[in-house]
Amino acid sequence: MPQSGPEAQPGLSPILGTGRDPEEDRVYEAAPALPAVPAQKVLRHSVRGQVLRALRAALVDGELVPGEIYSGPALGERFGVSATPVREAMQQLALEGAVECLPNRGFRVVARTSRTLAELAEVRALIEVPVMLRLARSVPAAAWEALRPAALATAEAAAAGDVPAYGEADRAFHRAVLSLADNGQLVQIAEELHRRAQWPLPGAPRVRRADLVADAAEHSALLEALIARDLPVVESLVREHFAGA
Known part of the structure; x- marks a missing residue:
């Protein structure tokens, strides 16, 4: 099991240079113009956030293998940080259902089933489809036009075959679409479900670039239909998008 250092996780890349992070163990003086906040806390929060983003990307890309156990110190060495921010990030992933904590052993990546993905797709559709259809009837074209850069970002990540970047985009x-409903709770819940739906199944082949490109194309087609306020096409595209999720 991959617990013994850099060679045990060849796919993972250092995110903060090499060696352990010295800022974890000492406090710097704050610059005179800054608020009197201990620099160590700011640095630790930043490091933890970077590690969390890297671990999430590794989950989506399949570099963290479902069913395998990873130790905090081994991952910390791989990322070039101490074990503390890794453990903190892993605890957050445990809350999200991505890993489970094993006392004195590390963290096991949760292995899901195709049924789990189907259930997530169904719940996402129940939440997002009615909202998108309601927005299609009320949001002006200019607001949809403003989302073109977001759709373009998905197309660019898809063309590059960058699975983690595509997941984020x-x-x-x-x-961005759901934010137009002006319901923060809706956006938060939908984001969490979406993130969980992106974790791969055990042994699943890497997502093909062609599949990413096709998925991204649906975003652009949806925007065009929304701008034109072609409600039948909008409904068809939205339902097909989730049916293929």
């Missing part, structure tokens, strides 16, 4: 696009 895909969530950003859906988040």
